[in-house]
Amino acid sequence: MDAARLKQSWSLVAAHGDQVPLYFYSTLFLSHPETRQMFPTNMAGQRDRLVTALGHIVSNVDQVEHLVGFLQDLGADHRKFAVRAEHYPAVGEALVATLQHFLAEQWTDELAADWTAAYGLVAQVMTEAAQAAEAVNPPWWVAEIVAHERRAFDVAVLTVRPQYLLPFTPGQSVGVSHPSVRSWRYYSPANAPRADGTLELHVRAAPGGAVSSRLVYGSAVGDRIHLAAPVGDRLALWSAGSSDLLLLVAGTGWAPVKALVEQVAAEGSRRRVDLYVAARSRSELYDSEAIDKLASSHSWLTVTYVVGADVHRPGEFVHAVDRALADGDWRSRHVFVCGSDEMVSHAVQTLLQAGFHPGQVHHEGLGSQWYGSAWRTAVQETTAGDTSGGGNR
Ligand SMILES: Cc1cc2nc3c(=O)[nH]c(=O)nc-3n(C[C@H](O)[C@H](O)[C@H](O)COP(=O)(O)OP(=O)(O)OC[C@H]3O[C@@H](n4cnc5c(N)ncnc54)[C@H](O)[C@@H]3O)c2cc1C
Structure with missing residues (x-):
């Protein structure tokens, strides 16, 4: 695999801006309609998140041995999107089709082989980590909002109780999704683990923000939200x-x-x-x-x-x-x-x-x-x- 060639080709593709995710998602949803349900109802907010991350990660595959830990976390974390092993080839095919489209006559058999091999390696690490995580944690937890306090015009403090214990370390963040929005964002529990398993979340509504606005203005005691496994050790x-x-x-x-x-x-x-x-x-x-x-x-x-x-x-x-x-x-x-x-x-x-x-x-x-x-x-x-x-x- 020629890492320099991968990086160079990715920078040429990335220069096409918003056209790249547009082409990628159209290809993916047309060829594999079952993958549509893994993405938010409103794709505007998704923007280029997945494509940008994919391009960067795959084109840095020469550092894969250093990125293994990160890719493993990513694979385990992606279970919350209901991503299963069979979805990885679908995403890989759409990625390669997107690269081929934007690189046009610069797309060669060697480049195709390099991108396919690099993506395969990344997908393998992520899939194996996701499988290993199955034995440890569910893909997500259902949690009930047991307290909802508006503390400021745009800030709410929520207390949520997961149906099953969600273990975390202070300083980590958990994925949060409201079923009506179907997007995931990270929020940081504001408490050390408690005997009753409840978590306190402090949410500021970002102007026009999909998930935070829903949590601050459109949620109440008794509502159920989804939580995903904790991530991060920066604040440990x-x-x-x-x-x-x-x-x-x-x-x-x-x-x-x-x-x-x-x-x-x-x-x-x-x-x-x-x-x-x-x-x-x-x-x-x-x-x-x-x-x-x-x-x-x-x-x-x-x-x-x-x-x-x-x-x-x-x-x-x-x-x-x-x-x-x-x-x-x-x-x-x-x-x-x-x-x-x-x-x-x-x-x-x-x-x-x-x-x-x-x-x-x-x-x-x-x-x-x-x-x-x-x-x-x-x-x-x-x-x-x-x-x-x-x-x-
Ligand atoms: C590790 C981590 C921990 C976090 N912990 C907390 C926490 O404890 N509390 C907290 O309040 N937040 C926390 N955040 C931030 C949180 O995850 C969300 O990013 C934040 O709440 C905004 O999410 P949203 O869905 O409401 O907004 P989004 O929908 O993601 O939008 C974010 C901003 O982009 C703008 N926007 C949306 N769509 C578009 C578009 N198509 N084009 C251009 N602009 C657009 C919106 O207007 C908004 O201002 C944390 C983030 C991370 C990474």
Whole structure:
């Protein structure tokens, strides 16, 4: 397999933009109509997710040994779309037909053989992982919404109870789908595992967002949603050893970090934890009652609110990281950062410039797709060394 040839041909195809997913899906649904049900009713939101991920992954097949873990997670995770082993060849055929169409006279027998072999390898790793996962977890869990609280105009806190125990580690995220929307998005449980198996989800409605709007504005107690197996280890507490922590959050980035704080409380260690919670206005601090309660119950936890656009306090810091660095020297700490992609990238850059080591900065942005960023991180870590110190989901 000639990896350089694969990459070069993929970049030629990708230059055709939106035409590529359009052709791919038309080919797939025409030749294999049974695959249509795996995709959202409204394909506009799907955009180029699958095709882009496929193209990148397959054309980087020369790093497959480094990507095995990621591909295994992806294979296990794709069971939630009701993807079965027999669907992989259908997707492979549509991918090859799409490449052939856009490469036109540049499509050769060698290229066809390379793409088929590369896709076959990726599909094999994913299929085997999906089969292995069958023995461990169901493809998805049905969960009932047992509490639904609107905490802000666009934020709801949901408590959901899966029918069967859904094991997860604080800092991870689970796939969530509302049956009427049939799309999956990740949300991070905001609690350490509980004896009754319930999960707390903090959901901000993205303007025009399919799943988040449904969960915030169009769901109620008693509704059933679907949850998929947890993903991600970027915010895992074990990666900080036993060191003291600095936590920087904004918006619903508080959710996985709340789970970490609960885990610190449960482990009964003596680590110190300083939490900075940023919001544009006080009305965005949707969980301050719980935060204040945590702070008053645990002497090791100190909380600082950073309210950027507060008209009563002009000149205040906008970003949690700027305020934290003005407050003290935290370079002996492990730092966990979670919020929008923009908030996270500002925080990470600022911390690295301030002399923090990448390995002590753990971060997750809520903006991108899990597989997109996890794939990027896996590739970056294998090609350029780990300069990120974590993912940017
Ligand atoms: C690991 C991870 C953990 C996460 N945890 C949380 C969490 O705990 N809480 C939380 O609130 N969020 C979380 N997110 C974000 C969440 O997964 C969703 O991305 C978010 O809720 C938006 O999903 P949606 O379906 O509502 O929006 P989408 O339908 O995916 O749309 C997203 C945005 O794109 C725009 N858009 C939609 N369709 C189009 C189109 N055709 N063309 C152009 N623009 C379009 C929408 O207007 C919207 O602003 C997490 C994300 C990741 C990756």
